[in-house]
Structure formats: C-alpha cells, structure tokens
Amino acid sequence: MSSDLLGLFLLLVVFSAALAVIVSGYRDDDPARILRGTVRRSLSFLGAVVAIGVVSLGVSWFLS
Amino acid sequence: MEPLLPPEETRQRIGAAVGLSILLPGLGHLLSWRRGWGLLWFLLCQGALFLGLELAGATQLDYGTWFSFADIRAVFLLLPEVANLLGLQVAAQLYVSVESGGVDPTRVPWRDLGHLLSGASGVLAGFAAAHAAGAVLAKDRPRPGRRVHPGVAAVATLLLPGAGHWLTGRRFKALLLGGTVLGLFLFGMLLGDFADFDRQRHPYYWAGQMFGGGSFWLVALASAGARFTAVLRFMDAGLLFTTSAGLFNVVVALDAYHRAQHDWLAAGPREASS
Known part of the structure; x- marks a missing residue:
C-alpha cells in the first residue's frame, strides 16, 4: 500500500514535470523563463493533484 | 515579445x-x-x-x-x-x-x-x-535566404519531436521539448512492458499515441508483437504517459509553427533586385 502510494507519487512528479516543460515551452521562448516557468507550473500542478487526492481520501474515510 | x-x-x-x-x-x-x-x-x-x-x-x-x-x-x-x-x-x-x-x-x-x-x-x-x-x-x-517556413517546422516535429525547433535555431527548446516528449513516451512504454501501443486494447488512447509521429511509429512497429502476460503495477500510468506524449507533440509542433512564423515575418520582405 505505502510502496504503491510512493510509486504513484513519483509518477505524478514525472508527469507534472513533463506537463510543465511543454506548457512553459509553448508560453515562452527564452530558456531562463522556460526553466523558471517549468519549476513553478510543475509545483502548482503537483500541489493541486495532491490536494485533491488528500481531500478525496479524507472524504472516503469520513463516509466509510 | x-x-x-x-x-x-x-x-x-x-x-x-x-x-x-x-x-x-x-x-x-x-x-x-x-x-x-x-x-x-x-x-x-x-x-x-x-x-x-x-x-x-x-x-x-x-x-x-x-x-x-x-x-x-x-x-x-x-x-x-x-x-x-x-x-x-x-x-x-x-x-x-x-x-x-x-x-x-x-x-x-x-x-x-x-x-x-x-x-x-x-x-x-x-x-x-x-x-x-x-x-x-x-x-x-516571400523572404530572403534559406529560411525555414512554418509548415516545414511543423512537419519536422512530426518526424522527430524537437526537430522543428532545431531547424529554426532553437537548440535549447529542441532538446528540452523533444527530450521530454520522447522520454515520457519511452518511460510510458516501459511501464506497459512495450505492449500498450495497441489499437485493439485502447482505440482512443491509440489515436493520441499516433500523434507522436515517425519516432513513435517506429517503436510501435518494433513492439507490434508484444502482448500483456500479466497485470502490471503501473500499466495504466504507462498508457496515460504514452498518449499524453503523443498529444504533447501536437503542442510542440504548434509552437514550432508559430515560432517559425514569427521569424519569417520578422525577417522583413524580400527586396526587389535592381
């Protein structure tokens, strides 16, 4: 269970980074801005998905 | 700008x-x-x-x-x-x-x-x-010199992710975007034991994977006979990654097109020869 969660979290990190690279590369043309945008967007997406996951888990525990 | x-x-x-x-x-x-x-x-x-x-x-x-x-x-x-x-x-x-x-x-x-x-x-x-x-x-x-027109940049991206940016002189973006698309695709294929590029199993995901272009198609051909022999731990994530990589390649191609278009228009008109 815990190793599955860790694996899924690592996969989420990979996907967040890839998504952020593509979006930042589309928005900007300057390498420094692309790298800064990648870090910011990557953390935003990762945080949003983790937050939704935590809320979902809390609701499922509450209802069960 | x-x-x-x-x-x-x-x-x-x-x-x-x-x-x-x-x-x-x-x-x-x-x-x-x-x-x-x-x-x-x-x-x-x-x-x-x-x-x-x-x-x-x-x-x-x-x-x-x-x-x-x-x-x-x-x-x-x-x-x-x-x-x-x-x-x-x-x-x-x-x-x-x-x-x-x-x-x-x-x-x-x-x-x-x-x-x-x-x-x-x-x-x-x-x-x-x-x-x-x-x-x-x-x-x-019309523009002077052997400039890359936007359509060529887009088609180059279909042949190999990042190639369109490389042709327009954006080496950093070519390596970053192309590496991301190809890396995500290969990692996803690895998670699915190279059996996830299969129309019969996932026709809609397969359509997304196809947009990765020539490099994806070669991998699909090479792994055509691969079939699942067991339920893998992260095979669903692999499917998501490979399909996303294909769709990301469309975004990369659009960006290559628009950057090349910008360069083309910024170059100024071709002067009439005297």
Whole structure:
C-alpha cells in the first residue's frame, strides 16, 4: 500500500514535470523563463493533484 | 515579445488552405501553386490509407462509426483517419471489414502495420494542412535566404519531436521539448512492458499515441508483437504517459509553427533586385 502510494507519487512528479516543460515551452521562448516557468507550473500542478487526492481520501474515510 | 501575425488577407488564405487540406490532403497546396507538393501529400496520405486497409483486411472500420442525419449515413468517423476526410469516406464505402465475414482480426498477418499506416494517413493529413498553411505564407510574404517556413517546422516535429525547433535555431527548446516528449513516451512504454501501443486494447488512447509521429511509429512497429502476460503495477500510468506524449507533440509542433512564423515575418520582405 505505502510502496504503491510512493510509486504513484513519483509518477505524478514525472508527469507534472513533463506537463510543465511543454506548457512553459509553448508560453515562452527564452530558456531562463522556460526553466523558471517549468519549476513553478510543475509545483502548482503537483500541489493541486495532491490536494485533491488528500481531500478525496479524507472524504472516503469520513463516509466509510 | 508579442508574436507577429500575417496580414488579414494572408490569414484568410491560410484558413482556406487548412480547410482544403483537411478535405483532401494536397488540395490546400494549390492555393500557393505548389502542385508538386500537393501531389506528394495526396499520394502519401491516400497511399497510406488504402495500403493500410488492404493489409489489415479493413478491420480499422470496426473502430469507426457512422454519423447520420435523418437515418441517412452522412460522415464516417474514425480517429485519427478522419483528418483525411474524403479519403476515409470513399474507403468506408468501398471496404468491409473481414471481421464481419467471420474472420478473427487477430489472425490477419499484417494487421498491426495496416492500422499504423491508415492511422498515419490521418496524422499526415493534419500536418499536410500545416505545410499548406506555411506554403501560403511563403508565397504571399516571400523572404530572403534559406529560411525555414512554418509548415516545414511543423512537419519536422512530426518526424522527430524537437526537430522543428532545431531547424529554426532553437537548440535549447529542441532538446528540452523533444527530450521530454520522447522520454515520457519511452518511460510510458516501459511501464506497459512495450505492449500498450495497441489499437485493439485502447482505440482512443491509440489515436493520441499516433500523434507522436515517425519516432513513435517506429517503436510501435518494433513492439507490434508484444502482448500483456500479466497485470502490471503501473500499466495504466504507462498508457496515460504514452498518449499524453503523443498529444504533447501536437503542442510542440504548434509552437514550432508559430515560432517559425514569427521569424519569417520578422525577417522583413524580400527586396526587389535592381
């Protein structure tokens, strides 16, 4: 269970980074801005998905 | 920096070229009098579609559906072949899947190659439209030197993710974006034990994977015989990654197109020789 969660979290990190690279590369043309945008967007997406996951888990525990 | 845009008249002609290309690949090139390119795109897209149908016993048609108006069959929808609109409509009238005659589709020997070719015809039709759009820009706004026109940048991205940016001199973006798309795709394939590029298992995901272009198609061909022998731990994530990588490649191609267009317009008009 815990190793599955860790694996899924690592996969989420990979996907967040890839998504952020593509979006930042589309928005900007300057390498420094692309790298800064990648870090910011990557953390935003990762945080949003983790937050939704935590809320979902809390609701499922509450209802069960 | 705001991107430069072509004038309204050229934009209208670009829109017409894209529409005509989707209708029949190669038709949009006639707007810029590129008859040779038009013929090449036409033959490439229709050749891939019909050869693919022949090789796969037209089993592709099992994945499509008729869109009807008042009980009259109007348009046959099949992703991604539908981007080659008229070619697909003719094919849907001419062919019947061997499966409807009782043949087990998994026993058609060249089925994987056939599906890959017909799917590629749809993806190529989409990029033929981008090439036709770039050709219109090059015709209406000629520029000096051997500059890369936007359509070439987009098509290069289809051949290899990042190649379009490389051609326009954006080496950093080429390596970053191309590396991300290819890396995500290969990692996803690894998670799915190289058995996840399969139309029969996931027809809609497969359509997304096809947009990765030539490099993805080669990997798909190389892994055509791979089948799942067990439920893998992260195979669903692998499927998501490979499909996302294909769709990300469309975003990368669009960016390559727009950056090349900006460069083209920023270069200024070609001066008349005295």
